[in-house]
Amino acid sequence: MLKNRINLELDEIKRNNLYRSFKNFYDPNYEHNFKINKNMGKNFSSNDYLCLSSNVEILNTIKDALKYGSGSTGSRLTSGNINHEKLEKTISEFKDTDSSLVYSSGYATNLGVISALCSKKDLILSDSLNHASIIDGCRLSNAEKIIYPHRDVEFIKKILEDDKFLKENQFGNIFIITDGVFSMDGDIAPIDELFKLCNDFNCTLIIDDAHGTGVLGKKGKGSLEHFKIKANENVIQIGTLSKANGLVGGYVAGYSELIDYLINKSRSFIYSTSLPPYVIAGAIKSFELIKNGDYVSKLQKNVSITNKIFSDLKNINFDDKHKTPIYPLVFGKNTMDMSNYLYNAGYQCIGIRYPTVAKGSERIRVSITSCHEKEDVVSLKDEISIYLEN
Numbered sequence: 001m002l003k004n005r006i007n008l009e010l011d012e013i014k015r016n017n018l019y020r021s022f023k024n025f026y027d028p029n030y031e032h033n034f035k036i037n038k039n040m041g042k043n044f045s046s047n048d049y050l051c052l053s054s055n056v057e058i059l060n061t062i063k064d065a066l067k068y069g070s071g072s073t074g075s076r077l078t079s080g081n082i083n084h085e086k087l088e089k090t091i092s093e094f095k096d097t098d099s100s101l102v103y104s105s106g107y108a109t110n111l112g113v114i115s116a117l118c119s120k121k122d123l124i125l126s127d128s129l130n131h132a133s134i135i136d137g138c139r140l141s142n143a144e145k146i147i148y149p150h151r152d153v154e155f156i157k158k159i160l161e162d163d164k165f166l167k168e169n170q171f172g173n174i175f176i177i178t179d180g181v182f183s184m185d186g187d188i189a190p191i192d193e194l195f196k197l198c199n200d201f202n203c204t205l206i207i208d209d210a211h212g213t214g215v216l217g218k219k220g221k222g223s224l225e226h227f228k229i230k231a232n233e234n235v236i237q238i239g240t241l242s243k244a245n246g247l248v249g250g251y252v253a254g255y256s257e258l259i260d261y262l263i264n265k266s267r268s269f270i271y272s273t274s275l276p277p278y279v280i281a282g283a284i285k286s287f288e289l290i291k292n293g294d295y296v297s298k299l300q301k302n303v304s305i306t307n308k309i310f311s312d313l314k315n316i317n318f319d320d321k322h323k324t325p326i327y328p329l330v331f332g333k334n335t336m337d338m339s340n341y342l343y344n345a346g347y348q349c350i351g352i353r354y355p356t357v358a359k360g361s362e363r364i365r366v367s368i369t370s371c372h373e374k375e376d377v378v379s380l381k382d383e384i385s386i387y388l389e390n
């Protein structure tokens with residue numbers, strides 16, 4: 001019975017051209033590239049923005065930390081609290097907050113933080129293009145939800161100023177939740193305006209800076225640094241170790257009582273084995289490198305270079321205001337064909353379809369890293385142009 005239903009649904013997915021399958025990212029030169037601390041020049045699909053996943057210093061740190069074992073052996077509240085507090089101190093310093101808490105992934109962080117904080121009678125205002133993990137965290141909470149049009153501050157303001165609506169519903173706490181940098185569009189949330197609204201109306205702003213950390217701000221601290229905002233008690237920052245840090249894991253940063261509350265209430269934190277100590281050691285090293293190295297400025301330079309190179313592409317225009325390494329090349333229904341063409345030509349440029357993005361806005365999501373060379377981006381642009389001309 002179940003197998004029948006599974007087969008029927010799979011057939012339907014295939015009929016609608018929405019079937020997902022793996023692409024092999026194995027590169028015979030990978031080990032060589034690892035040794036020379038360089039990423040694969042034709043990989044434009046990774047979130048390894050600072051190329052730290054192949055960083056020799058991090059790899060050596062991880063090797064040294066293997067002496068603590070291959071796994072953490074338990075949840076943080078049982079046997080799994082090893083070097084984790086040291087990482088949390090590092091994250092708090094990096095994010096300029098009192099405290100922070102590490103989860104097993106960014107996904108688990110959004111699920112665990114949002115569902116623990118947003119209760120019945122609370123109101124969540126969530127951006128329509130927020131990441132799936134935020135959506136799932138909101139679904140798991142018992143709060144009321146309003147999905148606001150992408151980056152629409154006026155829409156939120158109208159709700160917050162609507163005394164009648166707020167009185168009628170007698171909401172407890174109000175949360176505005178947004179990606180800092182939107183994962184499929186590469187645009188930046190209006191954090192300055194949202195932060196002001198939260199201070200004016202006494203709401204809490206939750207920023208998922210998965211794609212902002214290591215990317216935005218001179219020191220790579222993320223969206224708050226980009227907008228020159230100092231975190232206060234109306235803002236909670238979420239992050240992941242899986243993108244610019246090149247590892248795996250997630251975290252939340254904020255004031256001490258918030259973190260204390262999550263340690264006691266956040267189910268994806270409490271009931272899950274903590275990250276292995278070697279990952280934690282690698283993560284501490286990655287923050288040290290981001291703080292002291294020139295990885296962030298290299299990435300930002302590559303973003304400016306790419307803006308110019310892509311300006312040659314027909315109908316696709318990223319001006320100097322484009323500040324992130326995520327480039328949505330929206331080709332609509334031709335996207336998967338284009339993605340396969342690029343793959344066969346040796347480029348890894350994954351096509352993104354519904355339901356990840358809206359129907360009609362299918363795209364190649366190109367991501368640039370600090371170790372791409374200008375020639376890599378030019379050759380990708382040339383290959384895309386050839387496809388478009390044929």
Ligand SMILES: Cc1ncc(COP(=O)(O)O)c(C=O)c1O
Nearest residue numbers: 105106107131133183210240242
């Ligand atoms: C905006 C955003 N939040 C959260 C996540 C989940 O992070 P992780 O991959 O660490 O689970 C991702 C990426 O997958 C993301 O793009």
